[in-house]
Every structure is written in structure tokens, then in C-alpha cells.
Amino acid sequence: xxxxxxxxxxxxxxxxxxxxxxxxxxxxxxxxxxxxxxxxxxxxxxxxxxxxxxxxxxxxxxxxxxxxxxxxxxxxxxxxxxxxxxxxxxxxxxxxxxxxxxxxxxxxxxxxxxxxxxxxxxxxxxxxxxxxxxxxx
Amino acid sequence: xxxxxxxxxxxxxxxxxxxxxxxxxxxxxxxxxxxxxxxxxxxxxxxxxxxxxxxxxxxxxxxxxxxxxxxxxxxxxxxxxxxxxxxxxxxxxxxxxxxxxxxxxxxxxxxxxxxxxxxxxxxxxxxxxxxxxxxxx
DNA sequence: GTGCCTACTTACCAATGGATAGTAACTCTT
DNA sequence: AAGAGTTACTATCCATTGGTAAGTAGGCAC
Numbered sequence: 001x002x003x004x005x006x007x008x009x010x011x012x013x014x015x016x017x018x019x020x021x022x023x024x025x026x027x028x029x030x031x032x033x034x035x036x037x038x039x040x041x042x043x044x045x046x047x048x049x050x051x052x053x054x055x056x057x058x059x060x061x062x063x064x065x066x067x068x069x070x071x072x073x074x075x076x077x078x079x080x081x082x083x084x085x086x087x088x089x090x091x092x093x094x095x096x097x098x099x100x101x102x103x104x105x106x107x108x109x110x111x112x113x114x115x116x117x118x119x120x121x122x123x124x125x126x127x128x129x130x131x132x133x134x135x136x137x
Numbered sequence: 138x139x140x141x142x143x144x145x146x147x148x149x150x151x152x153x154x155x156x157x158x159x160x161x162x163x164x165x166x167x168x169x170x171x172x173x174x175x176x177x178x179x180x181x182x183x184x185x186x187x188x189x190x191x192x193x194x195x196x197x198x199x200x201x202x203x204x205x206x207x208x209x210x211x212x213x214x215x216x217x218x219x220x221x222x223x224x225x226x227x228x229x230x231x232x233x234x235x236x237x238x239x240x241x242x243x244x245x246x247x248x249x250x251x252x253x254x255x256x257x258x259x260x261x262x263x264x265x266x267x268x269x270x271x272x273x274x
Numbered sequence: 275g276t277g278c279c280t281a282c283t284t285a286c287c288a289a290t291g292g293a294t295a296g297t298a299a300c301t302c303t304t
Numbered sequence: 305a306a307g308a309g310t311t312a313c314t315a316t317c318c319a320t321t322g323g324t325a326a327g328t329a330g331g332c333a334c
Contacts, residue, residue, distance in 0.1 A: 029253040029260055031173045039171045054281055065323050070282060080263025090332065091280040101259055108249050115245055116166040122238055123166055126217025191312055202292050207313060227301065228311040 032079065037064060037072045039109050042098070045082065046106035051095040081105060169216065174201060174209045176246050179235070182219065183243035188232040218242060 032038065040061045045052055052060070058069055073096060076082045081102035087093040098106060169175065177198045182189055189197070195206055210233060213219045218239035224230040235243060 025257050025261060026250075026254050029257050030176060030250055033249065033253065034171055034173045034176045036168045036171045039167060058281095065325095066282065067284090067324090068322065071322090078264050078267040079260045080267075081260075086281095091278090092282095092330085094281065101256065101263075104256070105252060108245070108252055112170065112245050112249070113163075113167055115242060116170065117163050119238060119241070120162050120166050123216045123218075124162060126238075127215055130215040130217075195312095200292095202294090203313065204293095204315090205291065208291095223312095226311095228309090229299080229313090231312060 029079075032075065033105065033109075035072070037061070037068055038076065039112065040064070041069075041072055041076065042081070042102060042106050042109050043113050045096065045098045046103070046110055051085070051097040054094050054096070057096065076102070166216075169212065170242065170246075172209070174198070174205055175213065176249065177201070178206075178209055178213065179218070179239060179243050179246050180250055182233065182235045183240070183247055188222070188234040191231050191233070194233065213239070 041057060044057055044060045048056075054069070054073075057073075058064060058066065061069070073082070073084065077084045077096075080099055083097050083099055085095045085097070087095070178194060181194060181197045185193075191206070191210075194210075195201060195203065198206070210219070210221070214221045214233075217236055219233050219235050222232045222234070224232070
């Protein structure tokens with residue numbers, strides 16, 4: 001009991017490091033913006049160059065469920081990346097638009113999207129090579 | 138039966154669009170690199186400036202489970218973003234290193250990380266404003 | 275009234291991801 | 305020679321997340 005094993009020491013170090021990381025807001029923010037739906041929503045709004053309605057986003061980002069769309073939009077609104085404007089017209093109308101902060105972020109995410117477009121062929125080739133050598137085992 | 142309702146037409150449009158999106162490799166790649174653990178692994182390797190071992194990565198990226206670490210490393214290796222080198226020494230030793238393609242990508246992901254570091258205060262303020270106005274309802 | 279419109283919310287269920295323990299293969303200690 | 309320790313994983317279980325489909329509000333057209 002008095003001696004600490006290597007396993008115990010490792011465990012201890014891990015807990016302390018964990019706590020440090022979890023209290024670091026930068027890492028939390030990085031996690032948030034490294035999200036699949038966040039990239040797609042922000043780049044959709046950047047492409048549009050102006051406000052988009054809920055259903056416009058749902059149509060442009062095919063594959064997103066209404067639940068996920070609402071959830072992600074709310075979290076982006078909370079983070080000040082986009083603004084939500086409700087117009088109480090005949091059927092209610094909701095517009096989403098990037099804030100200056102969101103526009104700033106969209107430049108980076110667009111760069112990532114462009115990277116994907118430019119390097120997709122290299123990645124596909126790498127996958128084929130990897131799969132071919134795995135099957136040869 | 139002969140008439141198609143608006144709901145049916147919407148459903149149909151959605152399925153067609155879905156199929157289109159799912160067969161678009163660029164979107165698949167964007168999804169892959171918009172992952173939390175991918176960002177952290179690639180930026181860890183970029184920071185190191187050289188190869189890192191499995192356990193080094195596990196320690197630097199505190200909070201990652203061995204399962205997720207292995208899974209993400211394998212998929213990045215398959216995509217040609219990093220290389221995996223096994224040295225069959227006394228205890229086996231595995232080194233991971235960014236390929237030129239991975240180094241290229243790391244520039245973008247580092248830019249995103251820096252953005253998070255520079256704008257975290259604005260985001261925190263936006264959250265406080267949002268939470269304060271929500272509670273006042 | 276019945277149905278339709280938008281923008282959601284809710285309920286349910288399958289899949290993803292995290293915590294923890296175990297494995298292989300070999301070496302070093304006792 | 306038995307047991308502990310090393311690295312780099314697998315395997316298992318379980319909580320959380322995310323997708324699907326259906327329901328809701330509130331007003332207008334038919």
C-alpha cells in the first residue's frame with residue numbers, strides 16, 4: 001500500500017492531465033468547430049453570402065436531420081457565430097446569418113473544404129494502396 | 138394514389154439529393170478531417186515536428202481512449218495523411234509521422250486551432266450574453 | 275373543417291465512443 | 305524459473321449521441 005506502482009503513477013498523471021485539459025476552454029472550442037455539421041452549416045452560409053432559412057439549410061446540407069440541424073444552429077448562435085432572426089409572418093420565418101465572427105471563421109473552414117477538394121484524388125489513391133496491401137496479407 | 142402530395146415530392150427530392158451527397162467523395166473527406174480527434178492528432182504531430190510514438194500521442198492528447206486513438210490513426214494512415222512504422226525491438230515500438238500530404242493539411246488545422254485560441258474570449262462573452270437572456274424568459 | 279405551411283420537438287432505437295481490462299511477446303528481476 | 309514490467313494494442317461493456325419518423329403550433333386556403 002505504501003509503495004506506488006508504475007500503473008498507479010500513470011493513472012494519477014492521467015487524471016491530473018485530464019482535469020487540466022477539460023478546464024481548457026480553447027480545447028472545448030476546438031472540439032466544437034471541428035464538427036462535421038458545423039463545417040457544413042458555416043460553409044453553406046458563407047457560400048450563400050447572406051441569410052438562409054432553416055429549410056434552405058436543411059435542403060442544402062442533405063443528410064442532416066432536423067434534430068441535428070436545430071441543435072447545431074442553437075450552439076452556433078450561443079457561441080456568437082451566427083444570428084437567428086424570427087419573423088412572425090404568415091407561416092413563421094426564421095433566418096440564420098453569419099456574424100462577423102462567423103464570417104471570420106468561415107474563411108478557415110472554406111480553406112479546409114478547398115483542401116479536401118484539391119487533395120481528394122491523392123487520398124483515394126492512398127486508400128487503394130492501403131486496401132490492396134491489407135488484402136495481400 | 139395517382140396524385141403525389143407535397144410531402145411525397147419532398148421525400149423523393151430528399152432521397153435523390155441524399156444519394157448524390159453520399160456518393161461525393163469530397164464530402165466524405167471533409168467529414169473525416171472535421172473530426173475532433175483528427176485535429177488533435179495532426180496538430181500534435183505537427184507540433185512535435187517529427188515522429189511520435191503511440192503512447193506519446195496518448196499522453197499528449199489526454200482524454201483519448203486507446204480504442205479511439207488506434208481507430209483514428211488507422212484511418213489517417215489509410216488516407217495517406219500519416220505513416221506508421223513498426224520497429225520490432227525489445228518491446229515493440231511504433232512511430233507515427235505526418236506524410237507530406239499530412240504536413241500540408243496540418244497548416245490548415247493549425248490555423249483553425251490558432252483561431253480558437255484568439256477568439257475564445259469573444260465566444261465566452263457571447264455564451265454569457267445568450268445564457269443571461271435565456272434565463273430571463 | 276381538413277389540409278398545408280414552416281420550424282421545430284419528442285420518442286424511440288441503432289450506432290458511436292469512453293472506461294476498463296485483457297493480450298502478445300519478450301526482458302528483467304528475484 | 306515465476307512474476308512483474310514494457311509497448312501497443314484488442315475486447316468488452318455501457319452511457320451518450322445521432323438518425324428516423326411522427327407529432328405540434330398557429331394561421332391561412334379551399
